[in-house]
Amino acid sequence: MKAEIISTGTELLLGEITDTDASYLASQLPLLGIDLYWISQVGDNQARVVEVLQRAWQRSELILTSGGLGPTEDDLTREAIAEMLGEKLEMEPSLESGLRKRFARLGMEMPLSNLRQATIIPSAKPINNARGTAPGWWVEKDGRILVALPGPPRELQEMWQKEVQPRLRQRSTAIILSKTFKTFSLGEAAVGELVSSLLFSANPTLAVYAKADGIHLRLTTKAESQKQAERMIAEGEVSIRAVLGEYIWGADNDTLEAAVGHLLTKKGLSLAIMEDYSGGYLAASFADIPNSPTFFKGGLVTYSDAARVGFGVNAEVISQYGAVSPEVAQAMAEAVRTLLRADIGIGITGIEETPARPVGTVYIGIADDKTSRVISRPPGKQRVTTAALFELREVLIALD
Amino acid sequence: MKAEIISTGTELLLGEITDTDASYLASQLPLLGIDLYWISQVGDNQARVVEVLQRAWQRSELILTSGGLGPTEDDLTREAIAEMLGEKLEMEPSLESGLRKRFARLGMEMPLSNLRQATIIPSAKPINNARGTAPGWWVEKDGRILVALPGPPRELQEMWQKEVQPRLRQRSTAIILSKTFKTFSLGEAAVGELVSSLLFSANPTLAVYAKADGIHLRLTTKAESQKQAERMIAEGEVSIRAVLGEYIWGADNDTLEAAVGHLLTKKGLSLAIMEDYSGGYLAASFADIPNSPTFFKGGLVTYSDAARVGFGVNAEVISQYGAVSPEVAQAMAEAVRTLLRADIGIGITGIEETPARPVGTVYIGIADDKTSRVISRPPGKQRVTTAALFELREVLIALD
Numbered sequence: 001m002k003a004e005i006i007s008t009g010t011e012l013l014l015g016e017i018t019d020t021d022a023s024y025l026a027s028q029l030p031l032l033g034i035d036l037y038w039i040s041q042v043g044d045n046q047a048r049v050v051e052v053l054q055r056a057w058q059r060s061e062l063i064l065t066s067g068g069l070g071p072t073e074d075d076l077t078r079e080a081i082a083e084m085l086g087e088k089l090e091m092e093p094s095l096e097s098g099l100r101k102r103f104a105r106l107g108m109e110m111p112l113s114n115l116r117q118a119t120i121i122p123s124a125k126p127i128n129n130a131r132g133t134a135p136g137w138w139v140e141k142d143g144r145i146l147v148a149l150p151g152p153p154r155e156l157q158e159m160w161q162k163e164v165q166p167r168l169r170q171r172s173t174a175i176i177l178s179k180t181f182k183t184f185s186l187g188e189a190a191v192g193e194l195v196s197s198l199l200f201s202a203n204p205t206l207a208v209y210a211k212a213d214g215i216h217l218r219l220t221t222k223a224e225s226q227k228q229a230e231r232m233i234a235e236g237e238v239s240i241r242a243v244l245g246e247y248i249w250g251a252d253n254d255t256l257e258a259a260v261g262h263l264l265t266k267k268g269l270s271l272a273i274m275e276d277y278s279g280g281y282l283a284a285s286f287a288d289i290p291n292s293p294t295f296f297k298g299g300l301v302t303y304s305d306a307a308r309v310g311f312g313v314n315a316e317v318i319s320q321y322g323a324v325s326p327e328v329a330q331a332m333a334e335a336v337r338t339l340l341r342a343d344i345g346i347g348i349t350g351i352e353e354t355p356a357r358p359v360g361t362v363y364i365g366i367a368d369d370k371t372s373r374v375i376s377r378p379p380g381k382q383r384v385t386t387a388a389l390f391e392l393r394e395v396l397i398a399l400d
Numbered sequence: 401m402k403a404e405i406i407s408t409g410t411e412l413l414l415g416e417i418t419d420t421d422a423s424y425l426a427s428q429l430p431l432l433g434i435d436l437y438w439i440s441q442v443g444d445n446q447a448r449v450v451e452v453l454q455r456a457w458q459r460s461e462l463i464l465t466s467g468g469l470g471p472t473e474d475d476l477t478r479e480a481i482a483e484m485l486g487e488k489l490e491m492e493p494s495l496e497s498g499l500r501k502r503f504a505r506l507g508m509e510m511p512l513s514n515l516r517q518a519t520i521i522p523s524a525k526p527i528n529n530a531r532g533t534a535p536g537w538w539v540e541k542d543g544r545i546l547v548a549l550p551g552p553p554r555e556l557q558e559m560w561q562k563e564v565q566p567r568l569r570q571r572s573t574a575i576i577l578s579k580t581f582k583t584f585s586l587g588e589a590a591v592g593e594l595v596s597s598l599l600f601s602a603n604p605t606l607a608v609y610a611k612a613d614g615i616h617l618r619l620t621t622k623a624e625s626q627k628q629a630e631r632m633i634a635e636g637e638v639s640i641r642a643v644l645g646e647y648i649w650g651a652d653n654d655t656l657e658a659a660v661g662h663l664l665t666k667k668g669l670s671l672a673i674m675e676d677y678s679g680g681y682l683a684a685s686f687a688d689i690p691n692s693p694t695f696f697k698g699g700l701v702t703y704s705d706a707a708r709v710g711f712g713v714n715a716e717v718i719s720q721y722g723a724v725s726p727e728v729a730q731a732m733a734e735a736v737r738t739l740l741r742a743d744i745g746i747g748i749t750g751i752e753e754t755p756a757r758p759v760g761t762v763y764i765g766i767a768d769d770k771t772s773r774v775i776s777r778p779p780g781k782q783r784v785t786t787a788a789l790f791e792l793r794e795v796l797i798a799l800d
Contacts, residue, residue, distance in 0.1 A: 019423070187508070205625075281680075297707065299701035
């Protein structure tokens, strides 16, 4: 089934909001084996909405619209669908009484403008909206399906999950399954060349993306059954791991901090962090991992030499080498490790580029009970956090 | 000037990423007085990209594309533009040598596939990419402008700011100027009612948005000169401040943490933080403020009672009231204030909702040398961070 998404709303074209409705619906369609070919955003202008709907009606079998079902004059989706299909809007008594009951329940008088939400065309069936006043529409005509959904994300997602997805699932015959592999230390082109023999297959397909935490590969397969799809993904994974195995640090929703947390837990090791330059970014990256209290002994954000010395960094090391130095990064790692009785300590110190100092540098020190190492990186708080996590991961893998 | 945005990338159609490039560009165009009519997303399929480009070339005067300029086989924007315009891709020696130099500087060998990024068509001029290997394209032909931008947001935004926006500004005759006012403690409907007399003006326009850090109002004006636009904005600001002045905490790019940092600096006060629940989020929120070392004495992330006690929290308070209690939040605030010799201390302790414990709670304690106060909030790390900043702001304003 060839699908298309149309989002309406002038606020999208002014860049005031990002179209998360479209990305939500797009992420849902593969689970039903439905291929999405086009997404478009169009403003609250009836002629332009009709034009986009007409093109969609010609080229797609399933059209999902979001937005434009509200009660005000700039909510035009109902009118545009009616015009595109050459049908007339009529008041639907059951929708009208439903709206009146809803307002009565809230003890409010219904503004007259809400009556627009009770109009519908003959070939559309209303879809219940559990979270708002705008009913959706399910239109089936000429072998095509058009589903009009409300714009507010929580209304749209609830209507999708409860009403639309179950109906579409009944008609779907294919399964689309994906798996993402996350690599580090290679560039996009290098990864692309290593897997070039796999890149041109039509099913499964393999795509390469550059992300903040390294290069990702996405393997996608289309099959007639879940079982067959899983087998194809497993076979593809063997081929990918054969060439990239040592560079892969995670899959799908794995995050680098969760992967590091998993390694720490598995090895029964604990961690402590003292940050200057990154100001709490590294500590905060562990905050969303549910079991982080079991391995994360604590983090210190220290912007002053006094605070560093107060937490056990040798004042002489600071005065001899300067606060931004490999020696101080190492001393911070060792001090926080000792202070918080952790197995591994990380110390980060650094300085931004400024017009007066064109090259900034950040030092990341990692210490355990036997050794310590320091790496340097260019500034950038998020990048430095990622670099520290990758380095910690290497230290943990090497430890045995 | 009638503009259109086309974003390419199969990951957009699989819902793996949301198209923030389109919303960024959409938010920039009004500043140049350029009207945006269409946005579309299309997958990495040359025929479909060409079809979308052809339609854009017919109906729009300015076309902005994002994505598809990478080095791999699924980066098709160059090929698609060439096909749409009936031109041939040729190797551009200056681009090739630039790429080779870039890789040499990094001490890496250039993969052959990167050479694709050195190809261009005769009617395109390359646009420098300060943050990546993919040059952009500036195409001018038949009275139309097409600008091809790289997909990674930091590359796209830098190229837009440094290269594209200045060139477009030269051609623009209208000025659109906006100012955003950020309020707190009022709901969207209440703000809307207070400014209702201003809401229906055609120029300037006023729009109301609910955001994570409160309700924002955006005042936008279109004028023939910068001076005229500035005067209209200044007049509108007077009207807005007349009704909302006491609720406005910032404007435009002001962040709550910068506003708080400004108040701390102005009053000559310093801050220290001990976080359990929020795990470094609050400390990290100050990391991007350039002068934070002058007022931020340090942050501690403590997940264990032992760590809290080690930093000066009274063990008896923890055992008597439990780690998640107003008393412990207050004790943490007072302990970190004393330990790091700060004027104001903040302590945050809390617990998430779980199936077994349906109501989570977070306590935020704020202490100075005379008094302390504790507020409670529902869980949510970002929301708790915002609540702590608003509360600190109130404390600072009340202090004199």
